[in-house]
Amino acid sequence: MDKILRINTGGENGPVATVSDLGEYAGMGGRGMTSMVVSKEVPADCHPLGPENKLVIAPGLMAGSAASTSGRISIGCKSPLTGGIKEANAGGQAGQVMARLGYAAVIIEGAPKNDDTYKIFINKDGVSVLKDNSLKMKPNYDLVDAMKSEFGDKITVISVGPAGEMKMAASSIAITDMEVRPTRHAGRGGVGAVMGAKGIKAIILDDTGMGMRKAKEPDKFKAANKLFTQGLRGHAVTGEGLPAYGTNVLTNVINEAGAFPTFNFRQGSFDDAARISGETFAELEKQRGGNPTHGCHRGCVIQCSGIFNDKDGNYVTKQPEYETVWAHGADCGISDPDVIARMDFMDDNYGLDTIEMGATIGVAMDAGLISFGDAEGAVRLIEEVGKGTPLGRILGAGAAVTAKAFGIEKAPVVKGQAMPAYDPRAVKGIGVTYATSTMGADHTAGYAVATNIMKVGGDVDPLKPEGQIELSRNLQIATAALDSTGYCLFIAFAILDQPETFNAMVDSINAMYGLNMTADDVNALGRKILSMERDFNKRAGFTSAHDRLPRFFTRESLAPHNVIFDVSDEELDTVFNW
């Protein structure tokens, strides 16, 4: 993982690939890599779909090694959704495979001279740039099938669906999983539109012939990884809850906490929550020959990414994530697991962010386009997006644009990005993260839910403003660092609660690279990344006025706790005072 691949799409005869050393980017991985490249090379005032923007794909520092659960890959750019810096990350196989092929980053840059569509094939022998207009507007599943026919079934595919090709701000970039299905997505911020604007439909990776990345200090690495793995297996969340039910273990938890945004954030609990809970999904999966306990990439010990079949036992989609179940479920008043799974598949196939799409449909329902609870209506709306009809163009541009087009105030967004599945009034720590994250409303940027609700890493009352700033600050710093390692964010439950697991995680990195990092160094990396991102956003025109929730969260109280968001603006402005 000692080289960078640049694909300049502005060549006279199509994209030109060049490989270089890491140079100033040595030592960076994942989000640290993407945010540093974007910050240094992309003019902050450029148009996200213009030639000056770049799409940066970077495995984490530990990707491709034997480290457990280290397969996350980061994708960065200037976001078409928020207008700020973006890092969207995903699981799936691509992180491990790209790292084993030796690439610390793939950077797609420039502007195509025409409308041709390209695929990029990368294996041990190098990089092939191949024109293939037959791929235009292929949904992700069809695309992956075509790639398997052409390149065999040992491949990993990074691709955009029709939504990305149509340059929709809600479009994702799909990453194939162990079964070579396009189920894992760098979902947020419209990263798919940037790939679409560059005319690159797919990157196909084949690491046949490449070995696992070796640690500089193999024995130390092995020992650390063993301890780390034990820690993951021993924690209730990573060893029990997530393996048994996946992330949707949260539906009952968050609903009971009164923080489950329902009917476009009009109330904090959903009467039909039990019908769409993780327990219900896992039971269905077992009954139908699916699997609730299954990883998204090889080497994961958490195994939260299940498989969902229909009642005839046929594959529908991966086990829908909690945020997807919430977005297409409670937020729209929909309680049919099969319809939610179908929408999850449709989003994956068209290449859409499930959070943005669900929240957008909630806004459309609030605007009166269809009724809350109209499951078939919601399916039709996603079809409109996939077809790129005018209505689909509105919805595909996300919740903020949809609210603007239909003239309603109630857009649950920050910096133009839809809020995920936790109401900020009833989980105030996540409200602070939504407001202040460099990414727009993003739960993963500083997952205060862990401490507010699950009491992991401490206990801060979710309903009171006290303590939320410090909580969010510390989590945002730690997350920025963690997002650089390739380790899945879900290890946070174990490392926050178990000092020995945290130490093992740090030791594993030290052993891999021959370093002597301390916890302080990890924090310093997190602060460095956040500072780069904040600086980019400042240059792009963001101020403290953008570090706010929409005013209706401070005006309209949320049942059942009847709370408003009452962390003050002055406090919000201290999150990055460190």
Add this chain to the structure above:
Amino acid sequence: MDKILRINTGGENGPVATVSDLGEYAGMGGRGMTSMVVSKEVPADCHPLGPENKLVIAPGLMAGSAASTSGRISIGCKSPLTGGIKEANAGGQAGQVMARLGYAAVIIEGAPKNDDTYKIFINKDGVSVLKDNSLKMKPNYDLVDAMKSEFGDKITVISVGPAGEMKMAASSIAITDMEVRPTRHAGRGGVGAVMGAKGIKAIILDDTGMGMRKAKEPDKFKAANKLFTQGLRGHAVTGEGLPAYGTNVLTNVINEAGAFPTFNFRQGSFDDAARISGETFAELEKQRGGNPTHGCHRGCVIQCSGIFNDKDGNYVTKQPEYETVWAHGADCGISDPDVIARMDFMDDNYGLDTIEMGATIGVAMDAGLISFGDAEGAVRLIEEVGKGTPLGRILGAGAAVTAKAFGIEKAPVVKGQAMPAYDPRAVKGIGVTYATSTMGADHTAGYAVATNIMKVGGDVDPLKPEGQIELSRNLQIATAALDSTGYCLFIAFAILDQPETFNAMVDSINAMYGLNMTADDVNALGRKILSMERDFNKRAGFTSAHDRLPRFFTRESLAPHNVIFDVSDEELDTVFNW
């Protein structure tokens, strides 16, 4: 003009009207009044369609008096289009009539408790708030007819069409002219959506029984106004060009200057310009029994607002303004005067900003929705907006949203508002105004075209960056003051060129109010208004990063002069250094 009417739309039984003294707003009028009220009373971070926003309607300081050409009225709010402060002003009868009724401002505030539609009738006896759901979704012409049936034909109507009721960001507020037709519009920034969000369909004014406003020093006023009027009549632009051809006298001028944005700003001249010139329109108007020389309100001596009939001699619309002819003409590659006039009528009837709509259709053409030059296609698109179809919702949200929905970079906007009819690459002074105005791209905020092209008030080469900052700065200051007087901006041609006309204008204000203002005081007022507006925008989240043109103007050169916009960012940041 010594009172303020507030209409609180949040009353339990509908809007509640209260009248108060001017208080701290004494001495303010027009834009000074609207921007001061918005700046002081509207939280800068509120949602434009939410309860915290206010719509402020204020006649200019000289409105209702015998002063020539003093009928402009200002409408302010937080803009649904830009997210910043907005003052949109218009001619028509409302300024004069509201002033004679004694109101320095009407402020519509709060949030309706239900979906009822109201009309507000104001005459010498007071204010009546009347529920009238029969008015829902009535186009402006039908609405005005209904109001004439109910209140007689001595009325002046301020209203929103279906676009405002649908809360579209491109919606205008219509003001009736001398013939009680809804032809004059506070067009820019989506002010209609704010009125629509307040549930107020129309304000009907009847000044029967009210006299002309008297000057404090009548003799001095009469003398000043006489000199001022002579100055207007004696200047080539205000005494000849505008009366003969209206504002569309500019089509040939700007086209010859290579600054006539054509095909969504892809080139600077239009082969068919002569077919849509002011000369052609005036000739058609004469042939068909229309009238090229006619005022938009009583007391105007410039008379630039003609009447356009069809080939059978039937009224179609007012003589389309230059910016309308450009927007629906050259920018879309359309060269049929009758179709352009029809679209002008449609925009007025639905209540849409002609500049935003034309520019938006240009963007839609660039996105491939219909072809450049497809006149009937363009008409259909406006119909979609009027009907509020999904496609209409996109277009009705303006050029920036349309570009985002269709995934194209080329949105000629600043702060979300479409540029008018002068390419900033070939008239760099107006480019500076577009970039830095508090209003978003707005030619009227600092009309450097006068000096760059018409050599009024000096001569600054339009193609070079030198001198544009100072030019735009001085014009923006002067305009902010002028927009407060009620005097039409078009007097600027005469007062910039003729010191005695400028002095007469200042004397007329002094005589009206018993003041001793100097030119310096006028400038100080302009700076005060701009500072309030800049402060609001800063609080709303605007920074110098928003005082920029889209990057494609600095990358893609414009034929025939093959120029880019090359006023540097550093220079742009000095516009408000005074």
